[in-house]
Amino acid sequence: MKTDLLIRGGRVIDPASGMDAVLDVRLRAGVVVEIGSGLTAGPERVFDASGAIVTPGFVDLHAHLREPGFEHKGTIASETAAALRGGFTTVCAMPNTEPAPDSATVVEALWERIRRDARVRVFPIGCVTRGRHGKELAELSELAASGCVALSDDGSPVADGRIMRRALELAGALGLPLSEHSDDPLLNGGGSMNEGVVSERLGLAGQPAAAEIVAIARNLALCETTGGRLHIAHVSTERGVELIAEAKARGLRVTCEVTPSHLFLTEGAVFGSGPAPLYDTNAKINPPLRTEADRRALIQGLKTGVIDAIATDHAPHSIQDKLCEFDAAAPGISCFETALGSLLMQVKGGELNLVDVIEALTIAPARAFSLEKRHAGIGSLTLGVSTDLVVFDMDTLWTVDAARFVSKGRNTPLQGRKLLGRIRAVVADGVLDDREGVARG
Amino acid sequence: MTGELLLGSAEISRTVRRLAHEIIENNHGAEGLTLIGLLSRGYPLAQRLGAAIEEFESAKVPVGRLDIGPYRDDVTLRPTAPLLRPSQIPGGIDGRTVVLVDDVLFTGRSIRAALDALNDFGRPARVRLAVLVDRGHRELPIRPDFVGKNIPTGLVQHVRVRFQETDGEEGVFIVGSEAARA
Amino acid sequence: MLELEEKRLTIAADGVHAWRHKDLLDTDTLSREDIDLVMSQADAMTEIRTRPVGKVATLRGITVVTLFYEQSTRTRASFEVAAKAMGADVVNLSATGSSVEKGESLIDTVRTLEAIGADVVVMRHGKSGAPYLAARYTKSSIINGGDGRHAHPTQALLDLYTMRQHFGDLAGRRVVIVGDVMHSRVARSNIYTLLASGADVTLCGPATLVPRTLESGGEGPRCRVSTNLDEAIEGADVVMALRIQKERQEGGLIPSLRDYIAGYQVNARRLARAKPGALVMHPGPKNEGVELAPDVADGVGSVIEEQVTNGVAVRMAVLYLIATARRP
Numbered sequence: 001m002k003t004d005l006l007i008r009g010g011r012v013i014d015p016a017s018g019m020d021a022v023l024d025v026r027l028r029a030g031v032v033v034e035i036g037s038g039l040t041a042g043p044e045r046v047f048d049a050s051g052a053i054v055t056p057g058f059v060d061l062h063a064h065l066r067e068p069g070f071e072h073k074g075t076i077a078s079e080t081a082a083a084l085r086g087g088f089t090t091v092c093a094m095p096n097t098e099p100a101p102d103s104a105t106v107v108e109a110l111w112e113r114i115r116r117d118a119r120v121r122v123f124p125i126g127c128v129t130r131g132r133h134g135k136e137l138a139e140l141s142e143l144a145a146s147g148c149v150a151l152s153d154d155g156s157p158v159a160d161g162r163i164m165r166r167a168l169e170l171a172g173a174l175g176l177p178l179s180e181h182s183d184d185p186l187l188n189g190g191g192s193m194n195e196g197v198v199s200e201r202l203g204l205a206g207q208p209a210a211a212e213i214v215a216i217a218r219n220l221a222l223c224e225t226t227g228g229r230l231h232i233a234h235v236s237t238e239r240g241v242e243l244i245a246e247a248k249a250r251g252l253r254v255t256c257e258v259t260p261s262h263l264f265l266t267e268g269a270v271f272g273s274g275p276a277p278l279y280d281t282n283a284k285i286n287p288p289l290r291t292e293a294d295r296r297a298l299i300q301g302l303k304t305g306v307i308d309a310i311a312t313d314h315a316p317h318s319i320q321d322k323l324c325e326f327d328a329a330a331p332g333i334s335c336f337e338t339a340l341g342s343l344l345m346q347v348k349g350g351e352l353n354l355v356d357v358i359e360a361l362t363i364a365p366a367r368a369f370s371l372e373k374r375h376a377g378i379g380s381l382t383l384g385v386s387t388d389l390v391v392f393d394m395d396t397l398w399t400v401d402a403a404r405f406v407s408k409g410r411n412t413p414l415q416g417r418k419l420l421g422r423i424r425a426v427v428a429d430g431v432l433d434d435r436e437g438v439a440r441g
Numbered sequence: 442m443t444g445e446l447l448l449g450s451a452e453i454s455r456t457v458r459r460l461a462h463e464i465i466e467n468n469h470g471a472e473g474l475t476l477i478g479l480l481s482r483g484y485p486l487a488q489r490l491g492a493a494i495e496e497f498e499s500a501k502v503p504v505g506r507l508d509i510g511p512y513r514d515d516v517t518l519r520p521t522a523p524l525l526r527p528s529q530i531p532g533g534i535d536g537r538t539v540v541l542v543d544d545v546l547f548t549g550r551s552i553r554a555a556l557d558a559l560n561d562f563g564r565p566a567r568v569r570l571a572v573l574v575d576r577g578h579r580e581l582p583i584r585p586d587f588v589g590k591n592i593p594t595g596l597v598q599h600v601r602v603r604f605q606e607t608d609g610e611e612g613v614f615i616v617g618s619e620a621a622r623a
Numbered sequence: 624m625l626e627l628e629e630k631r632l633t634i635a636a637d638g639v640h641a642w643r644h645k646d647l648l649d650t651d652t653l654s655r656e657d658i659d660l661v662m663s664q665a666d667a668m669t670e671i672r673t674r675p676v677g678k679v680a681t682l683r684g685i686t687v688v689t690l691f692y693e694q695s696t697r698t699r700a701s702f703e704v705a706a707k708a709m710g711a712d713v714v715n716l717s718a719t720g721s722s723v724e725k726g727e728s729l730i731d732t733v734r735t736l737e738a739i740g741a742d743v744v745v746m747r748h749g750k751s752g753a754p755y756l757a758a759r760y761t762k763s764s765i766i767n768g769g770d771g772r773h774a775h776p777t778q779a780l781l782d783l784y785t786m787r788q789h790f791g792d793l794a795g796r797r798v799v800i801v802g803d804v805m806h807s808r809v810a811r812s813n814i815y816t817l818l819a820s821g822a823d824v825t826l827c828g829p830a831t832l833v834p835r836t837l838e839s840g841g842e843g844p845r846c847r848v849s850t851n852l853d854e855a856i857e858g859a860d861v862v863m864a865l866r867i868q869k870e871r872q873e874g875g876l877i878p879s880l881r882d883y884i885a886g887y888q889v890n891a892r893r894l895a896r897a898k899p900g901a902l903v904m905h906p907g908p909k910n911e912g913v914e915l916a917p918d919v920a921d922g923v924g925s926v927i928e929e930q931v932t933n934g935v936a937v938r939m940a941v942l943y944l945i946a947t948a949r950r951p
Contacts, residue, residue: 197836203751203773203811276652279752323730325750327771508667511679521639522947524663527670561676 002030003432006041007425010049010391014056015359016380025054025381025389030430032377032386049391052424055358057089057120057388058340059365059379061150061179061257062233062311064332065091065122066408067113069098074316074408077117079336082407086336087361088312089388089428090121090371090378095132096154102127102138107146120428121378121388123149123371125179128167132156137167144174149369150231152179155286155331159185161218168228177229177255177369182215182240183207183287192327194267194288202270202277204326207288209237216240220247223254231368232256234313236287238297245306255368257311258298261333261413263352264342265289269413270326281322281329283413285313299351302360309365310357312339316409334409338400340392341419348394348420387430396422444601444616447592453573453611456589457486460571461493463587468538471500473566475537479555480508480526483543485606486573490542505530507541512554528558535563540587544602546572549583574613576600640664642944646758646765649774650815658783658819664940665784665933672708672936680710685946687711688741690732691768692718692748697907697931698768698778702745705938711946714741729753733761743945746770764945772806778906779812781937783820785930786861789902794821797898799855801827801887802865802914805834809906810865814846823847827855828865828887831876852887859897862924863904864889864914880913890916894924902926 007025012035014020019035026034026044060083066074076093083091093110101107107124114122126143130136132153143151151171157180158164164180171178188211193199195206216232220243223230235241235256247254267289272278283289301307315332322329343361346352366372366379377386400417402410426433448456468474471494478487484506491504507530510516510523541555552570559565571587576594590613592600598617603610640660644652653661671679687706689699699715706713718732729748736744743764746754751771758765769775783793790796798817804810804826814837817824825847826833837846849855856862867883877883889903903924905915920927 200805200834200836201811203771203808276648277752277755279755323756325729325748325753325756327750510667511671511681513681516681516947517683517685521949522943524638524640524660525667525943526663527667529670557680561671561674561679563675 002430003427004028004044005427005432006039006044006046007049007054007391008039008046010052010054012054012381013355013358014381015355016056016363016382019381020355027427027430030387030427032381032383032389035381035383047391047425049424052391052393053354054389054391056362056380056386057390057426057428058087058361059090059371060088060312060314061092061231061309061365061369062259063091063093063314063336064096064316065093066316067097068110072318073321075117076113076122077119078406078408079314079316080117080119080122082314082334082336082405084119084426084428084433085406085423086339087390087392087423087426088120088336089390089426090123090366092123092125092149092369094154095125095127095152100127100132101125101143101148102130102132104139104142104146107143107148111147121375123147123369123374125150125152127151128153128158128178129163134159134163137163137170140167140170140174144176148176149371149374150177150179152181152233155181157181157183157185157215161222164219165222165226168222168226168230172226172228175370177231179231179233180219181233181286182212182219182235184211184215187211187214191288192284192329193270194290196267196291198267198271202279202326209239209290209294212237212287213239213243216243220244220252220254223247223252224250228253230254234259234262234287234311235298235301235307236262236290236294238294241297241301241306245301245304248306255308256306257309257365257368258302258307259313260310260335260339260342261285261313262287262289263295263298263302263310264346265413266292266295279326280413281324281326282333282411282415284326284329284331285315285333286331299346302356303353308360308368310339310343310360311365312336314407315411316407317411318408319410322411332409332411333413334402334405334407334411336407337405338412338414338419340423341398341400341421342414344394344421345419387427389427390423391425392421392423394421396420398422444614446612447600447615448590448613450611453613456573457489458493460587460589461490461497464490464540464569464571465494465498467569467586471498471502473536473538474540475503475505475530475532475534476540476542477505477507477530477534477555479541479543479551480506480528481607482602482604483541485604486544487542488606490571503531507555507558509551509554509558512557514550514554530562533563534559534565536566538567538569539565540569540571542571544573545600546570546575546585547578547600549579549581552583553581573602574600640944640947642948644945644948646754646767647776647941647945648754648758648765648767650776650779650812653815653819655819658780658816660944661780661937661940662784662787664943665937668708668936668939668943669933671939678708678710681943682706682709682711682946685711685742686714686740687743687745687942688714688716688736689745689768690716690718690736690747692746692753693769695747695769698747701931701934702768702938705935706942708935709939709942711743711942729757730760733757733763733765737761737763743942764948766941766945769808771808772811773808774812775808776812777934777938777941778809779816780941781930781934782813782863782904782906783816784933784937785904785926786902788929788933789926790860792821793817796822796860797825797858798822798861798863799825799827799859800863800865801852801855801889803832803867803871804828804837804865805832806868806871807865813863818845825849825855825859827852829877829883832871852889852893853896856889856893856896859901861902861904862889862894862897866906866908867910867914884913888914888916889919891918891922894919894922900924904930907931
């Protein structure tokens with residue numbers, strides 16, 4: 001049911017318009033129709049948001065919903081419910097499913113499931129190559145026509161530079177960004193964490209930062225050659241950020257994202273905080289958590305705008321996928337429900353600026369994949385069109401308890417950690433998720 | 442050491458010399474004797490007995506030390522376990538007259554463990570037992586051959602022997618008698 | 624040496640040991656006191672091994688399971704002999720091959736072993752960290768018999784014991800570990816025991832096999848790193864050669880074994896630069912004529928056989944301490 005609601009007295013932050021003030025927001029039939037001071041209540045319910053933040057619904061460019069093919073890890077129903085829980089009202093679904101969306105048939109079947117089960121808006125990302133095998137291009141025009149918002153082979157980077165070049169050319173002509181997990185698989189060597197002090201200490205094979213850096217450099221060169229639209233997925237290295245900054249300065253059509261995990265954690269999370277190593281498989285992620293210097297460079301990149309978006313790389317896994325030896329564990333973090341909490345911890349700690357964070361969660365990702373052109377109002381509070389918003393407070397300190405996740409994936413390295421901020425209400429596609437009953441009366 | 446002093450330094454010394462005489466008498470000399478002191482305080486006692494026998498008989502008697510820790514019957518049952526120490530028995534024990542030496546004879550379990558240990562070192566001709574103090578309360582059929590002093594005690598009491606070599610003081614004390622009276 | 628022993632006797636008068644660790648997973652969390660304790664108990668075990676009957680019944684009623692996911696003859700035999708010499712019952716389980724690969728099975732396996740009464744599980748596993756996972760899910764004590772390239776604590780302790788037999792105190796002694804440090808669990812565990820003992824450690828090998836992160840100055844342990852054995856060996860008290868796996872050549876980490884031998888074989892010419900009487904060590908099994916020149920492997924400084932003998936005593940000590948650790 002589309003909501004009629006007056007949200008009173010919140011700090012409204014809409015980076016798309018530069019708005020940042022204490023204001024009231026009126027929704028009629030789920031649409032933002034009025035923003036102003038001292039709005040008088042009509043027949044709609046009133047939600048007292050004083051002390052809270054009101055922003056557009058969050059947009060995630062990188063999530064793994066696991067359906068079809070891996071329903072034991074997560075389903076569209078369970079993971080979009082988790083997204084809603086975390087304030088994400090638009091989610092782009094990565095194509096590492098079985099079957100992989102490499103043709104219109106698969107994408108159409110996916111749309112069916114999305115229409116039936118999704119709790120938030122979901123856009124599919126199509127494959128770059130057939131079956132994500134990196135050998136032959138997928139049916140790119142078909143994928144574009146069937147509504148894919150981007151192309152990616154996800155965790156199987158396109159190793160062959162010629163294929164990458166052709167893909168960028170064709171995707172560019174179709175107006176689709178190519179989201180690339182930039183990694184040189186040979187240099188990477190199948191390591192299970194960042195190569196460095198901690199991997200040496202733990203006797204784990206490491207992935208050198210260079211594996212990401214050379215892949216980013218190659219992809220940027222191909223982006224320049226082809227004039228295509230390149231999106232660097234989850235950049236994790238200091239040098240990677242520098243290369244992207246330089247490419248942007250040269251006017252390349254490149255965007256990039258960072259995950260809350262890489263902003264918040266370092267490779268030390270694998271070791272844990274005790275004297276003896278933890279080998280925490282929940283801190284295993286691809287690209288791996290890096291060094292403190294890298295983490296600081298990512299924070300800086302977000303501040304300077306080199307990094308456009310914060311994307312969760314939400315990757316739910318079953319217990320068995322993680323309850324095993326580190327090398328054997330599946331990479332990924334269930335991130336929807338902790339993303340805002342860890343980001344607000346960093347805002348509170350002075351590492352991040354709140355408005356930067358909101359921008360990177362809303363309008364910046366929307367523009368990176370041109371989502372606001374597919375559905376007006378995504379990522380902003382635009383009068384008469386926007387239907388998504390989030391109300392959250394900044395001050396509630398809470399403790400992560402994965403057992404209470406809505407996501408099927410309980411895999412978080414933040415278990416037991418204190419995070420900040422509580423989401424009080426979400427309006428997704430005009431429907432109010434009034435989790436605290438705050439809008440009564 | 443707090444507690445009631447039963448034997449002082451001079452008395453211990455006299456007792457050791459008497460025990461040495463008894464061992465020589467029983468063995469008809471020092472021939473074939475090996476003294477083995479149980480760690481910790483049986484060992485200095487064995488060394489003193491060895492020195493006394495050497496003085497009386499002008500013959501060197503091998504003195505060894507034995508850690509019964511590995512042979513205790515309660516090692517894996519108790520909350521704490523003994524720190525193990527290397528044993529050393531010069532010349533071995535095959536065919537020898539072994540005199541096991543300990544400071545206090547109580548339940549007899551230490552001596553049982555020591556007899557087990559000796560099996561692993563060889564086959565002595567005979568085994569004797571010399572103790573400075575016999576405080577009674579045997580739990581096993583074990584009887585000393587040479588006794589410095591019989592001290593009847595209550596079960597809650599403890600007899601503590603202190604030697605200069607191991608403890609930096611000298612004396613036999615009885616402790617816990619206050620608790621016994623109370 | 625004798626003086627040390629006498630001192631220990633005095634200190635140890637009627638003592639109980641203070642070992643508190645449920646498991647032995649690596650040497651990194653051992654205090655100096657823990658290490659000294661293992662050494663002193665190994666002294667007692669060494670003496671037991673010299674008796675006509677070289678075994679005792681101290682650990683009767685204790686069940687030790689050796690659970691090996693990787694082939695091993697030496698370590699497993701050493702643990703088995705050690706456990707039997709302490710009077711424990713020993714059950715040997717092999718899990719090589721693909722039948723038990725996933726962690727769920729590892730947890731199931733150790734829980735099953737606990738249920739059938741395993742007090743101590745000696746575990747070798749090809750994946751780094753696997754014993755940590757096992758230890759979290761069982762009340763049985765886990766002794767790490769080698770995990771991936773991570774740790775091999777009993778090897779480090781027996782190496783330390785062998786060095787201390789020759790030098791007593793290791794403070795200021797120069798130890799050069801040469802070879803494939805990167806893939807060596809032996810080297811990793813040795814670094815902690817050696818540094819805790821005050822030794823000066825140099826890691827030496829081809830640049831591809833010696834991680835720079837182990838160099839002092841970084842966040843890692845304080846070692847020196849060198850790629851030049853001729854320089855590194857200068858004035859060494861101990862030269863410990865590591866086994867080089869043939870796969871390293873296939874993986875392109877070294878051009879050839881010949882190339883490795885030219886740069887890093889410990890031979891008589893190089894050993895002459897070490898201190899007179901320097902010890903030559905190797906954890907075994909050696910590649911004949913690769914890590915050590917034959918005349919060095921069998922030379923006067925070689926203590927390789929002592930390492931093997933000491934291995935039993937040190938493992939007896941570890942089994943004893945773990946099986947009788949202070950219980951609350």
